[in-house]
Amino acid sequence: MDIGKYWRTIIESVRDGVMIVNAKGNIIAANSTAQLMTGYTEDDLIGRSCRTLNCTGCTIIGKGEGKLWCGLFSRGMIRDRKCRITNRYNRSIHIMKSANVLYDDDGNIVGAVETLKDISDNVNYKNELISLKKTYQLDDGFHGIVGKSPVMQSLFEVIENVAASDTPVMILGESGTGKELVARAVHETGSRLGKPFIKVNCAALNENLLESELFGHIRGAYTGADKSRTGRFEAAHGGSIFLDEIGDIPMSIQVKLLRVLEEKKIERVGDNLSIDVDVRIITATNRNLDVLMKEGRFREDLFFRINVFPLNCPPLSVREGDIPLIIQHFVEVNTRKNGKNILGLSPDAMRQMVRYSWPGNVRELRNAVEYAFVLCHGSMITPEHLPDKVLQGMSKRNHCVGIVEGSIREDSNNQEKTSSAENAVVQKGKVQELEDALWAEKGNQSRAAERLGVSRVTVWKRMKKFGIDPKRFCP
Structure with missing residues (x-):
């Protein structure tokens, strides 16, 4: 079969733009996609120099x-090769270009075939995302924790404060709220950054395995212990x-853990030799420890x-803006992992995701996005790609919200004036406290932070929040 006579059908079957030029760089053919991309008809292009498109990727x-x-x-x-071309209407089009040179039977150059993929949507989307991140000054979040809501900003500030010491920290919250990320942020914000951060899921192991996992064991400590093992504390x-x-x-295990906290020493299972350990303890639970203590557990x-x-x-239900x-x-994350060219959610899909109550918190939200990625084969996630519980749960939540809002609206109105007045007094006190510290330290923010018992970053954030000019305090 002579494939040569089918070349027009072949280039029209390609989803990307295809152009063929001769050895002088003059365009001799362009498929329909290339015509739509450039705004020129094939008749307009044929005979013109490829310079017509002002491609930034050409030498x-x-x-x-x-x-x-x-x-x-x-x-x-x-x-x-990522580059830009200029279309008939003088608009810049971002493209991904590939090209191959065409040779005759004697090896002489007779032209080239180029494929042009329009990536303008991707570029515009990424630019909008960068702008969004700059607007909220989030970048990649606070040590991986994404959030701009007031409740999260307060959490970040508290983390910075507690990270400055080795005080034991207990992280409380519902399942799926990101307690491990908070624990890692406490570690990375403090002086132990660069040192080991070891996680142990205490619910995943039985009593014997957990003891060995935490404190290690020596060879022969129990059946199957054919060699010594270093524990997580070490x-x-x-x-x-x-x-x-x-x-x-x-x-x-609680008894042995208490000894570690009080004496900073451990003993491997089967050994009576004490080993000194210098470890910061961070714990987390979604259980009510008060109830467990009353039950003697x-x-x-x-x-x-x-x-x-x-x-x-905080649960996701109080972080709607995040x-x-x-x-x-x-x-x-899923785009990088799966290679799918999905830009985001449609407005309808986003509205339904925001209205859902998310009882499983961030973990459930992550699973919902992964679910949508499986079903979505286009560039945008729409409501049909979302889990049924998100779609069905939305209407239930709206109904409940309406009932609750109706019952508390009157009480909220009564409290609003009092709350506003109290907030103004508190804010004024914070401003005065910060200014006093800055005056005392002649504008030195590091020393002012030490005086207040907070981090330098916290001082800087408060100055920015309250509009305090640092030059006022310099001698």
């Missing part, structure tokens, strides 16, 4: 044919250990040792 020499015309003919091919020496689901630790002395500074992870940013974060 034009212009001194003759073939290799004397442009760099493509010297290289032989181009693969996936591995975390100099850094932090994060004990997730601390409420599930058996009473026998959690030691009070251990509770008071690990609950020196509690941190509360939902679009978190969704977009997971869209980017």
Whole structure:
């Protein structure tokens, strides 16, 4: 079969733009996609120089044919080069270009075939996303935690404050609220950054395995212990250990954990030799430890040792303004992982995601985005790609919200004036406290932070928030 006579059908079947030029760089053919992309008809293009499109990815020499015309003919091919062309209406189009040189039977250059893929949507979307991140000054979030709502900004500030010491921290919150990310942020914000951060899921192991996992064991300590093993506390020496689901630790392990906190020593299972450990303890639970203590399933002395500074992870239900940013974060993560060219959610899909109550918090939201990625084969996630529970749960939540709003509206109105007045007094007090510290330290923000017992970043944020000019305090 002579394929040559089918070349027009072949180039029309390609979804990308296809153009063919001769050795002088003059256009001799363009498929329908190339015509739509450039705004020119094929009749307009044929006979014109490829310079007509002002492609930023071309190296034009212009001194003759073939290799004397442009760099493509010297290289032989181009693969996936990002560049821009100018269409008939003088608009810039972002494209991904590939090209191959065409040779005759004697090896002489006779032209080239180029494929042009329009990536303008991708570029515009990325630019909008960069602008959005700059607007909210989020970038990649606070140590991986995405959020701009007031409740999250307060959490970030508290993390910075507690990270400056080695005080034991207990992270409280519903399942799926990101307690591990908060624990890692506490570690990374403090002086132990660069040292080990070791996580142990206390609910995933039985009593014997958990003891060995935490404290290690020596060879022969029990059946199957054919060699000694270093425990997680030893591995975390100099850094932090994060004990997730601390409420599930058996009473026998609680006693040994209490000793670690009080004496900073451990003993491997089967050994009586004490080993010194310098570890910051961070714990987390979604269980009610007060109830467990009353039931005799959690030691009070251990509770008071690990609950020196509690941190509360807010549920997603009080972070409605963060939902679009978190969704977009997971869209980017899944795009990198799956290679799908999905830009985001349609307005309808986003509205339904925001209105859903998210009882499973951020973890459930992440799973919903992954679910949508499986079903979506286009560039935009629409409501039909969302899980049924998100679509069905939306109407239920709207109904409940309407009832609740009706019942509390009157009370809210009564409290609004009092709350506003109280907030104004509190804010005025904070401003005065900050200004006093800056005056005392002659504008030195680091020393002012030490005086206030907060981080320098916190001082800077408060100055920015209250519009305080640092030059006022300089001598």
